[in-house]
Amino acid sequence: MVKIVGIAGSLRAESYTHQALHLAVQRVEALGAEVEILDLRKMNLPFCDGGDEYPEYPDVKRLQESVKQADGLILATPEYHGGISGVLKNALDLMSFEELSGKVVGAISILGGQSNSNSLNQLRVVMRWVHAWVIPEQIAIGEAWKAFDKEGKLLDNKLSERLDKFAVSLVENTRKLRGVG
Amino acid sequence: MVKIVGIAGSLRAESYTHQALHLAVQRVEALGAEVEILDLRKMNLPFCDGGDEYPEYPDVKRLQESVKQADGLILATPEYHGGISGVLKNALDLMSFEELSGKVVGAISILGGQSNSNSLNQLRVVMRWVHAWVIPEQIAIGEAWKAFDKEGKLLDNKLSERLDKFAVSLVENTRKLRGVG
Amino acid sequence: MVKIVGIAGSLRAESYTHQALHLAVQRVEALGAEVEILDLRKMNLPFCDGGDEYPEYPDVKRLQESVKQADGLILATPEYHGGISGVLKNALDLMSFEELSGKVVGAISILGGQSNSNSLNQLRVVMRWVHAWVIPEQIAIGEAWKAFDKEGKLLDNKLSERLDKFAVSLVENTRKLRGVG
Amino acid sequence: MVKIVGIAGSLRAESYTHQALHLAVQRVEALGAEVEILDLRKMNLPFCDGGDEYPEYPDVKRLQESVKQADGLILATPEYHGGISGVLKNALDLMSFEELSGKVVGAISILGGQSNSNSLNQLRVVMRWVHAWVIPEQIAIGEAWKAFDKEGKLLDNKLSERLDKFAVSLVENTRKLRGVG
Numbered sequence: 001m002v003k004i005v006g007i008a009g010s011l012r013a014e015s016y017t018h019q020a021l022h023l024a025v026q027r028v029e030a031l032g033a034e035v036e037i038l039d040l041r042k043m044n045l046p047f048c049d050g051g052d053e054y055p056e057y058p059d060v061k062r063l064q065e066s067v068k069q070a071d072g073l074i075l076a077t078p079e080y081h082g083g084i085s086g087v088l089k090n091a092l093d094l095m096s097f098e099e100l101s102g103k104v105v106g107a108i109s110i111l112g113g114q115s116n117s118n119s120l121n122q123l124r125v126v127m128r129w130v131h132a133w134v135i136p137e138q139i140a141i142g143e144a145w146k147a148f149d150k151e152g153k154l155l156d157n158k159l160s161e162r163l164d165k166f167a168v169s170l171v172e173n174t175r176k177l178r179g180v181g
Numbered sequence: 182m183v184k185i186v187g188i189a190g191s192l193r194a195e196s197y198t199h200q201a202l203h204l205a206v207q208r209v210e211a212l213g214a215e216v217e218i219l220d221l222r223k224m225n226l227p228f229c230d231g232g233d234e235y236p237e238y239p240d241v242k243r244l245q246e247s248v249k250q251a252d253g254l255i256l257a258t259p260e261y262h263g264g265i266s267g268v269l270k271n272a273l274d275l276m277s278f279e280e281l282s283g284k285v286v287g288a289i290s291i292l293g294g295q296s297n298s299n300s301l302n303q304l305r306v307v308m309r310w311v312h313a314w315v316i317p318e319q320i321a322i323g324e325a326w327k328a329f330d331k332e333g334k335l336l337d338n339k340l341s342e343r344l345d346k347f348a349v350s351l352v353e354n355t356r357k358l359r360g361v362g
Numbered sequence: 363m364v365k366i367v368g369i370a371g372s373l374r375a376e377s378y379t380h381q382a383l384h385l386a387v388q389r390v391e392a393l394g395a396e397v398e399i400l401d402l403r404k405m406n407l408p409f410c411d412g413g414d415e416y417p418e419y420p421d422v423k424r425l426q427e428s429v430k431q432a433d434g435l436i437l438a439t440p441e442y443h444g445g446i447s448g449v450l451k452n453a454l455d456l457m458s459f460e461e462l463s464g465k466v467v468g469a470i471s472i473l474g475g476q477s478n479s480n481s482l483n484q485l486r487v488v489m490r491w492v493h494a495w496v497i498p499e500q501i502a503i504g505e506a507w508k509a510f511d512k513e514g515k516l517l518d519n520k521l522s523e524r525l526d527k528f529a530v531s532l533v534e535n536t537r538k539l540r541g542v543g
Numbered sequence: 544m545v546k547i548v549g550i551a552g553s554l555r556a557e558s559y560t561h562q563a564l565h566l567a568v569q570r571v572e573a574l575g576a577e578v579e580i581l582d583l584r585k586m587n588l589p590f591c592d593g594g595d596e597y598p599e600y601p602d603v604k605r606l607q608e609s610v611k612q613a614d615g616l617i618l619a620t621p622e623y624h625g626g627i628s629g630v631l632k633n634a635l636d637l638m639s640f641e642e643l644s645g646k647v648v649g650a651i652s653i654l655g656g657q658s659n660s661n662s663l664n665q666l667r668v669v670m671r672w673v674h675a676w677v678i679p680e681q682i683a684i685g686e687a688w689k690a691f692d693k694e695g696k697l698l699d700n701k702l703s704e705r706l707d708k709f710a711v712s713l714v715e716n717t718r719k720l721r722g723v724g
Binding site for chain 4: 117128131132133134135176
């Protein structure tokens with residue numbers, strides 16, 4: 001069974017990034033994958049100091065172990081200043097090849113303004129660096145404050161269909177690349 | 182008088198990134214600029230939660246005020262996984278146009294392995310996004326563990342000359358673009 | 363007097379890229395700059411073979427000489443497949459530091475679909491490489507087929523204002539950085 | 544059987560890019576793939592004008608047909624000014640989703656100076672745009688003029704091993720993603 005870990009790089013209480021991650025997770029679960037969401041708002045992670053050991057922060061190990069056992073990842077980031085959030089990058093900095101290499105990754109970005117690919121491009125370069133696979137399908141949700149309805153669904157049907165294809169690609173290609181059922 | 186703020190995106194005690202920043206600062210001061218170093222290791226900054234107010238963290242205001250009053254910045258980052266450190270990105274996330282727009286920026290990256298421009302390119306996109314100017318001269322120090330001598334100077338003369346030109350460009354062009362003495 | 367050279371990286375007869383370049387040129391001229399447009403549709407340029415000499419193609423010299431004598435450039439590219447057009451990149455490949463270094467550059471991209479910064483980011487990296495300055499203000503015109511009115515003006519007022527600011531920044535900062543009147 | 548098409552984005556007679564492509568092709572063939580090299584030096588391709596039809600240039604069709612029938616691609620580019628060669632980008636501009644979507648791509652760059660990932664990153668963004676898969680393994684050959692021995696082999700053993708892994712990844716993952724033998 002395909003195991004996916006979902007991480008959203010936002011610490012906001014009412015976060016569109018978590019909402020988008022949630023929508024992606026629903027779709028991926030419907031396709032038969034097992035998903036664990038690591039909610040950075042509920043984890044106590046330190047800033048990465050370049051070292052390997054964070055004995056006072058057991059959540060570092062939890063992050064590392066969950067990601068290590070996964071086949072794939074959904075990484076959702078708010079785009080801050082044309083880039084990945086520092087929060088998400090820091091979580092990635094706390095891991096390395098051991099956890100991330102060979103994983104199949106779907107990337108989502110959420111923007112306050114117009115849609116753009118800046119943070120998705122950066123995620124692609126970063127995840128490549130640790131030899132992960134980032135699927136070609138990617139999601140950028142612009143003007144996030146008006147993108148969702150009251151039930152948290154995407155108002156734009158085209159975008160919603162893109163998210164469907166994103167989920168299918170992530171699950172199917174994780175199966176192919178990882179050889180899991 | 183040109184005011185420069187220097188920020189290194191590493192929290193390591195013995196950090197090559199801080200060492201590189203120090204070398205750049207020396208050169209920039211020798212050219213008549215006034216430099217303030219904001220040492221993130223000695224500041225207590227929170228993870229950015231997308232909000233504007235961090236009343237429990239007075240260092241956020243200190244960061245914002247210092248950068249706001251500066252004409253230029255030296256941003257030095259360790260390259261983690263082909264990207265800017267989360268630590269540095271998070272510090273930038275805590276600021277916005279008010280502090281960063283129109284600033285003249287020199288970017289430096291420090292790598293454990295071979296030299297590369299990944300994090301410099303990302304910094305360029307991010308700083309452009311807040312309408313800062315990033316000077317064309319940029320410094321990537323590869324294999325940092327063997328790049329410095331015991332006194333903290335660069336062993337590679339060519340790289341050292343690049344750093345000279347970097348400093349000259351930063352000070353001269355900050356003068357031109359900001360109209361300061 | 364500020365001298366600007368404008369180049370559009372499209373060979374289409376009815377090209378939105380040339381239209382956008384034209385609008386930028388009008389604004390830049392109104393601010394007192396002298397502009398020469400090099401129309402690649404009317405020039406006979408070879409594919410760059412990595413060499414320096416193209417005796418059978420006098421337009422290579424013409425391209426090089428015009429750019430060499432300019433203070434600044436407006437580079438407008440259609441975004442093909444998330445990148446600069448090969449046509450524009452090839453024209454840039456036919457030049458080098460001698461022509462491009464130190465120039466102040468404004469970058470514009472034209473897209474058939476949604477606006478995005480992919481080709482602008484690439485132009486920024488490429489022009490930095492030859493030590494040119496790319497101004498922070500940049501223009502991406504999405505869904506170009508419905509962006510212009512019959513007289514060739516931009517229908518979106520916000521975008522038109524962005525182009526105003528783009529032109530002001532290009533001319534003013536070329537003056538500052540190049541020390542020309 | 545896995546079908547791979549190799550394209551080198553250099554028109555130089557004695558080209559290191561073609562040499563690097565040749566080394567990659569040898570390895571990929573040894574792993575059981577069928578390879579066709581499309582030598583742009585021997586093809587007569589026009590500059591892309593944004594249109595679909597180039598009746599005077601039958602090589603456009605040849606390029607399109609060969610790539611369309613392939614499962615994977617090796618794209619090798621000289622890095623000119625921190626970017627893909629215009630020659631290679633123009634060849635890609637002459638194709639689209641029909642030819643490129645779903646293909647598995649290995650990317651190689653050749654540099655006169657120090658190794659860097661600028662053109663590889665651009666290729667990754669461009670190929671993602673047409674929904675191709677770019678494998679995480681990538682090759683940058685710096686200071687190409689001293690990288691090869693008289694027989695055209697790589698002098699640096701580590702780099703040669705990287706190329707081995709690149710070839711294995713390309714063939715194995717093309718098999719997995721395309722479901723071919």
